[in-house]
Amino acid sequence: MKFKKQHIFLFQKFTISALIILLAVPVKVYCQKKDDARKLGMALEYFTSAKYSESLALFQDLDKKYQLNPRYIAYIGVCYYYIWDYENAIKYLDEAIPQLDHFAPHERSVYYYCNAESHFNLQKYQESVPLYEKMLELCYDEEKADVLYHLGFCYMFQEDWLLARDYYRMALKYYKKYLNIPEKQARMAQIKNMIAGCIEHLPQEFNYLPICKSFVEEKLKAALNTEITKHLSITDTDSIKVSQID
Numbered sequence: 001m002k003f004k005k006q007h008i009f010l011f012q013k014f015t016i017s018a019l020i021i022l023l024a025v026p027v028k029v030y031c032q033k034k035d036d037a038r039k040l041g042m043a044l045e046y047f048t049s050a051k052y053s054e055s056l057a058l059f060q061d062l063d064k065k066y067q068l069n070p071r072y073i074a075y076i077g078v079c080y081y082y083i084w085d086y087e088n089a090i091k092y093l094d095e096a097i098p099q100l101d102h103f104a105p106h107e108r109s110v111y112y113y114c115n116a117e118s119h120f121n122l123q124k125y126q127e128s129v130p131l132y133e134k135m136l137e138l139c140y141d142e143e144k145a146d147v148l149y150h151l152g153f154c155y156m157f158q159e160d161w162l163l164a165r166d167y168y169r170m171a172l173k174y175y176k177k178y179l180n181i182p183e184k185q186a187r188m189a190q191i192k193n194m195i196a197g198c199i200e201h202l203p204q205e206f207n208y209l210p211i212c213k214s215f216v217e218e219k220l221k222a223a224l225n226t227e228i229t230k231h232l233s234i235t236d237t238d239s240i241k242v243s244q245i246d
Helices: 016-020 024-048 052-066 070-082 086-099 105-121 125-138 141-157 161-178 182-201 204-208 215-224
Strands: none
Touching: 024 052, 024 070, 052 070, 070 086, 070 105, 086 105, 105 125, 105 141, 125 141, 141 161, 141 182, 161 182
């Protein structure tokens, strides 16, 4: 996930001659704000350069002084995610995300991804599911394969073999459609093995239950809303064929 460099608003500058006529305390306040504006610029520069530890230290210092806005709080959460402090990532992202509804969908998808992954890495699979599902509504089509893949794991670790099977199947379809590249061939082979493993845990009659009849499909149709859900063939994983999902 790449963040676009955000536009930085700095405090208004005054000339030195104008400052001379001010009292000592206002001069000190101005100098402090000017320094903090520089820190904010550095924090953003570090952030966009993926230097998350350095960015985090500056954001935290500024947050103590000014109570940063929700977007910067989300940045702090992302920083924590990338330095593997998942508990704090969840803390800050849970606070920020509900206040960011007016931001661009893809930017929001990044925050949902970091939050979902943080829960996932802490083995909080049930809590990560709605975050991954929300990301499906916001991210680009070529990013959905990875989200569906992780949702398959969430349900597999909860031993919900039917939902795990269906999410893995949809993940495989998205990899083939959008990410059918050499670097992903091992992942697609793994998914086929995961599907087979899920099927082994299902009763015999469940092996012939198509995706369109399972609970997951209604959720996927609503979240994905793309052509790939309209014509689905599963011949590469088993004998089931579904020509129309309705």
